[in-house]
Amino acid sequence: AQRVTQPEKLLSVFKGAPVELKCNYSYSGSPELFWYVQYSRQRLQLLLRHISRESIKGFTADLNKGETSFHLKKPFAQEEDSAMYYCALSTGGGNKLTFGTGTQLKVEL
């Protein structure tokens, strides 16, 4: 069965510091990975997906099949990055999503 692991419940960094939110997955098929973000009092929204290979709000994530990882990175954290981040794995023809437990990112001044 598929699984997504986010080892850190809370990550606190200072403004301007680099950020890395870890995500590991287990899935026997070909994975499609996503990062979703939830800002305070807002709904869940897509941040980026690995197939797009794009940078959104300065965030990037590279799929490493050898390490089964999809870590989210940003070189310089901003205060507005403070939010809950969920890593998700899409499986099956119906594109069902399996979510990790989430990491709360707190960017301090």
Add this chain to the structure above:
Amino acid sequence: GAVVSQHPSWVICKSGTSVKIECRSLDFQATTMFWYRQFPKQSLMLMATSNEGSKATYEQGVEKDKFLINHASLTLSTLTVTSAHPEDSSFYICSARGGYGSGNEQYFGPGTRLTVT
């Protein structure tokens, strides 16, 4: 962008009663809608997948007779929690996905907080 609404945003009901939650795609046709459940400080757990005009597919461990899902149109899906009990208290979130060509991205609703007393 694509918007998904949920109604109500919160509801309190007595044990034994039924509660209906609506999920609507406001500006696109959603061929597939998903229902999730989220407990405090925990992740989203997929409950079921519903395709317009067909029966919902439930995840293992989810009682289909307790959580009735109807996806009668391309813009509306409903989740009815029947004979609710306090352990059904949770945050219920729906998402909607358009058809082929829409990128298959899921758009999430704001969630519905259900409290069963």
